[in-house]
Amino acid sequence: MNGARVLLIDDEEELRLSTAQALELSGFSVTMLSSAEHALELIGYSFDGVVVSDIRMPGMDGMTLLQKVRELDAEIPVILVTGHGDVQLAVNAMRNGAYDFMEKPFTAQYLSGVIHRAMDKRSLVLENRRLRAVAGKRDDLETRLPGRTQVMVDLRYRIRAIGAADADTLIIGATGAGKEVVARALHDVSNRANRPFVAINCAALPQNLIESELFGHEAGAFPGAIRARYGKFEHARGGTILLDEIGSMPIDIQARFLRVLQERVITRLGSNDIVELDVRFIATSKVDLEAEVAAGRFRPDLLYRLNVATVHVPSLAQRRSDIPLLFLHLVREAAARYGREDREVPQSVIADIATREWPGNVRELRNAADRFVLGLSSENAEQVVADDDNRQPHRLADKVASYERDLIARSIALNAGNLKAVYEALGISRKTLYEKMQKYGLDKRHLGSMTQLDEEAL
Structure with missing residues (x-):
């Protein structure tokens, strides 16, 4: 159990630090986060740890995080913590699939015991999956992308081949076909599986802040930039960046992104320093990007750089x-x-x-x-x-x-x-x-x- 991985999420810094120190003394490897949103970037089907999260937090709360984690993998143990004596909340948490529920204050010894049991359960789940794959039974990909038709057999084969190659990949498919599931699968079968998976919805980025969101900024780079901030590209270093519906990316941002794709470096707004970027890019599109190129809405050089490998996700039809x-x-x-x-x-x-x-x-x-x-x-x-x-x-x-x-x-x-x-x-x-x-x-x-x-x- 030495070095077992714990994802600790709590917006109270003092409590977060003290809990992490106690868990590390018990032999756990702890990753601390102040918000639940970033936790989802570190969790996937191959996640080999336990999630411990406060319930009442600004932004995404613990109950919502539980739901999101279970959508990724229903067998990841999630332990929820609250400082509010709410029996109904505890009942709802357990009913919704939480591994356990505890109230503050709690002893480090008690929390460690719960995590040990949760870790044993997670280890058993992952080992059973591995043994089933070795025995020729359904593996993780078949569970996540089920189907007996030849197009699905071919899709799973292509994911295994491309995932291990670490190549930038373009995923094409109709709305709702499962493009993000394929993207996560590519990440999870790669050597980057234990690093962040950062999904960026290109259609939902605020126009006036899109560069800051992607590239980050230094303090004073623009009105309201009180302190320096990592962008999403930099936050994903070592992992995978999913550019969802890349056809929606504004043409002027496409030019800046092309340089990132070619040189794997970024420069924050308000800075001249170059930051090296070790990431893999995966992009999805429901529209024909070649048609977008012909219409002048998408850069041809960006398309050629993106589709080093292409995966087509079949529709149900x-x-x-x-x-x-x-x-x-x-x-x-x-x-x-x-x-x-x-x-x-x-x-x-x-x-x-x-x-x-x-x-x-x-x-x-x-x-x-x-x-x-x-x-x-x-x-x-x-x-x-x-x-x-x-x-x-x-x-x-x-x-x-x-x-x-x-x-x-x-x-x-x-x-x-x-x-x-x-x-x-x-x-x-x-x-x-x-x-x-x-x-x-x-x-x-x-x-x-x-x-x-x-x-x-x-």
Whole structure:
């Protein structure tokens, strides 16, 4: 346990320093942060430590941090601390997946004991993942980017190859397809996995402060610059910088960024000193950057420098047979995230999911899974996430039809789309099977990949 990693987040400097010193005396390696926002840059699927965070902090509070951490990896232990005796807060924290909860003041010995137990749990999780990968079972990438279609197999192979190469990478994909998930995966399979991952939304940077945000500034560089400040580029040294939707970066900033990309140096606003930058750049775009170049909105030399390696993230329309399995995976994720019991997904819901269009891709499908787990209905989700009670037919004929539809859909799934095996197993003619499939809107292309749905799916 010597040197075990602890991420300590507390906005009270004195308490933060004293807690860190006590933990270091107990053999832990402690990284101190005064705000939760920067913590997410140090946490990923391969994070080999424990998060200890105050709950009540300016900006992102501890409960929000817990939710964000669980979105990255639900099995990272998060210990929440508060100086307020709020029983309901403690209950909510545990319900939302916190490893433990403690009130200030606490003894260093007690905190160390909790961290030791949390670290044992995290070590076991990482070791199990490693052993499963060695045994030829699903590895981390398959868990984060599930799918059996060839485009997903190829995507995972490309991530493994490019990730280890440490090359600057351009990720292309439609809205909601999972570009940031791919970017984080590239970071986590690289030698920079234990260094910061800094995501910059190019479309959300304030126009009047964009240079300061990226490059940093010295005190007095402009009105209001009271003290020197690291920019996001400098903050990520040794790690990875994600430039999300780089096509939105203003053309004048593109020129400055090109120099950073070429020379790996920056100069803060108000300074003449050059700061060397050891980082890897990953950029994402939902638009055709070559078309943006032709329109004069994107620099061609920047495009050529960025796409040393290019990764294309497929839309759900390009991997329709993955949709049912992916939905089941997202339902399980949502159940864990919201602290709910695993909920069985009716075959009729899966069939509806498989035949719908998903223009919002994985993001939209995840929202549908969340609504299903929470028992919510939505006008836009139609029957997919309606309450089970609302889905139950009341007339005998409706119940029989519903049972028959589910039985046929299940048989198609279990026989991997082999219709001959289906009509023989059901004891009906081929013509009857085709007629019933047409009647119930069943498509073997969408159901054919849904083998082993209950235990083996994802």
